[in-house]
Amino acid sequence: MPALPLIESFVDDLIAIRRDLHAHPEIGFEEKRTSGIVADKLAQWGIEVHRGIGGTGVVGVLKGKGGGPRRIGLRADMDALPMEEATNLPWRSTVPNRFHGCGHDGHTTMLLGAARYLAQTRNFDGTAVFIFQPAEEGLGGARAMIADGLFKKFPLDEIYGLHNAPHLGANQVAVGTGAAMAGADFFDITIAGRGSHGAMPEQSRDAVVIAMTLGQALQTIVSRNVAPSDAAVLSITQIHAGAAYNVIPGEAKLAGTVRTFSDAVRTQVRERMRAIAAGVAAAFEVEIAVDIRDIFTVLENRAEQAAAVAAVAREVVGADNVDTAAPPHMASEDFADMLRVVPGAYFWLGHAGDMPLHNPGFILDEGILPVGASLFSRLIETRLPL
Numbered sequence: 001m002p003a004l005p006l007i008e009s010f011v012d013d014l015i016a017i018r019r020d021l022h023a024h025p026e027i028g029f030e031e032k033r034t035s036g037i038v039a040d041k042l043a044q045w046g047i048e049v050h051r052g053i054g055g056t057g058v059v060g061v062l063k064g065k066g067g068g069p070r071r072i073g074l075r076a077d078m079d080a081l082p083m084e085e086a087t088n089l090p091w092r093s094t095v096p097n098r099f100h101g102c103g104h105d106g107h108t109t110m111l112l113g114a115a116r117y118l119a120q121t122r123n124f125d126g127t128a129v130f131i132f133q134p135a136e137e138g139l140g141g142a143r144a145m146i147a148d149g150l151f152k153k154f155p156l157d158e159i160y161g162l163h164n165a166p167h168l169g170a171n172q173v174a175v176g177t178g179a180a181m182a183g184a185d186f187f188d189i190t191i192a193g194r195g196s197h198g199a200m201p202e203q204s205r206d207a208v209v210i211a212m213t214l215g216q217a218l219q220t221i222v223s224r225n226v227a228p229s230d231a232a233v234l235s236i237t238q239i240h241a242g243a244a245y246n247v248i249p250g251e252a253k254l255a256g257t258v259r260t261f262s263d264a265v266r267t268q269v270r271e272r273m274r275a276i277a278a279g280v281a282a283a284f285e286v287e288i289a290v291d292i293r294d295i296f297t298v299l300e301n302r303a304e305q306a307a308a309v310a311a312v313a314r315e316v317v318g319a320d321n322v323d324t325a326a327p328p329h330m331a332s333e334d335f336a337d338m339l340r341v342v343p344g345a346y347f348w349l350g351h352a353g354d355m356p357l358h359n360p361g362f363i364l365d366e367g368i369l370p371v372g373a374s375l376f377s378r379l380i381e382t383r384l385p386l
Contacts, residue, residue, distance in 0.1 A: 002171050002317045003370035004377060007117050014113045014369045017041070019091035021105040022364075025080030025098040028135030029144075031056040034078045034108065038132045041112055045119040047130070050153070054145030058132040059154055060115055066125025066386050073129040073159035073342065074376050075335060076111035077104045077136035086360035102357050103164040103364045106372070108132060110162070113373030118380055126384035129154050131338075138186070138295055142334040151341050158305055159344035160379050161335040162372060164364060166357065168350025171371055173313035174326035175347035177306045182233075182259035183266055183298035184332040189214070189277060192287040195250030205286050207252035208241050214280045214288070215239070215254060221272045226265055233259040233330055234269065259330050261298055299336035305345035312378045313347070317371065331357075349375065 003011075017037070026034050035056045042049045042060040050059040056078075085092050085099040093099050100106075115130045131150070135141030168174055191211055196204035215236050226232045234256070241252035258273075260266045274290050281288040306324070313322045326348065335346050349372050351365035 001374065003374040004117060006120065007113055007370045007373050007377070010116065011370045014109050014373065015366050017112060018105050018109040018366060018369060021108060022100050023091045023094050025093050025095055025100045025105070027082050027098060028079045028137055028139035028141060029055045031078045031134050035132065035134070038078070038108065038112065042115055042130065045116050047115055047119055053150055054134060054141060054148045056134040057141070057145045059150070060130035061154065062115070062119055062122070062128045062130070064124035064126055064128065064384060064386070065122045068125040068384065070126040070157050070384055071129055071155060072126065072380055072383050073131050073154070073156040074111055074114060074379070075131040075133055075159060075161040075338065076107040077133050077141070078108050079104055079135050079137055079141065081137055081358065084360055087363055089363065099360070101359065101362045102137070103362070104136065106164055106364045106369060107162065109369055110372030111376060113369060114376035114380070117373065117377045123386060124381050124384040125386045128380045128384070129156060136334050140334065142337040146337060146341060156342045158383060159338055159342045160305065160309065160376070161346045162349050162375065163333065163346070164368060165348035165350045166353040166355060166362070168348060169321070170350055170352040170365065170367065171317045172321045172323065172350035173309070173317055173347055173375070174323040174350070175301065175306050175309045175313070175345060176324070176326040176328065177301050177303045179261040179298055179328050180301050180326070180346055181299035181329045181331060181333045181336065182261055182296070183263065183336070184296040185258040185266065185270065185292050186295050187256055187258065187273065187290065187292045189254040190289045191252045192289070193250050193252070193284070196248045198246040198248055201248055204248045205284060206248050207250055207286070208248065210280060210284050210286060211239060211241060211252035211254055214277060217276050217280060218273060221269055221276070225272050226268065230265045231261055231330070232265055232269060259332065261328055263298060296332035296334055297336035297340055299333050299346055300339060301345040302343040305343055308379065308383060309345050309347045312375055312382055316374050316378060
């Protein structure tokens, strides 16, 4: 196609919405302006609107021409990142330390485009549910919506989500079956040693040396405990200790993330982290506290829904642009929590941008806005046929 003609007819409106959202980014659970725009647009198009789901989440409900009982959800995330933008675009962020560096403004716009199209056509038998989620970037927005009764208030038979993909070619769609994105834990480790003068290390239990030892030891979990056939990442991303040249600090902190594609491997890594920390603590006669938090669930696509995405994508972008054997991503996505409740699939839509996600110079190719809206729309029309 690669986009439905009706959606192409209002693409300038979509670009205007996206640029406005981009210029006014809001981070997780602060998306009051964004959710207000979303709710107002849905209401303007005659869609039933529910605000404040999971904090700042918005849900739109639209019945098709047929009276069928099936209900399908489409989900987009709304939050920005706490980082500066370095693009100098005319519509760049106007808010310090706030940037749509992951393209969620585009996702929101795509789903709004699908909602507008479906509200005008209603060529489906059943109910479309548009889910605009807050706080995807590690703050638990999906879990907040679920805890607030999302799927009790709006029961679904299937659910779909997408993400823009600068690592793919323009208008390419990638979708896989099974584990598609990693589960993630965040961890904080605190070493309580004993400080001393920097010239008298024998009087200390040096938290810095212990932190270096522990950091190296933790890296053996992936290389020596996890089976080579199982993927895992353990990254220490923060080290905090000391404030003076001549003082050995009594405390050091390590923080980071663990990613796996299996709950069993995830449990194994957690157990080894605690065991190694306990062993290092005993060896150096200190106390080490380990806090490991479950942030993202492993995202798993169902075969039926992944096949449905592939079928629609072949129709919209062409068979040559569809990859149904997409390898899993070590990044994480909290849409995984919704997929644990409702069967569905998550897919990637490539665009012409050349900067990676979460980079200060990331630029979303607006050419994919009508394409994403068309993919969402055709999922409703094909899964709820008249």
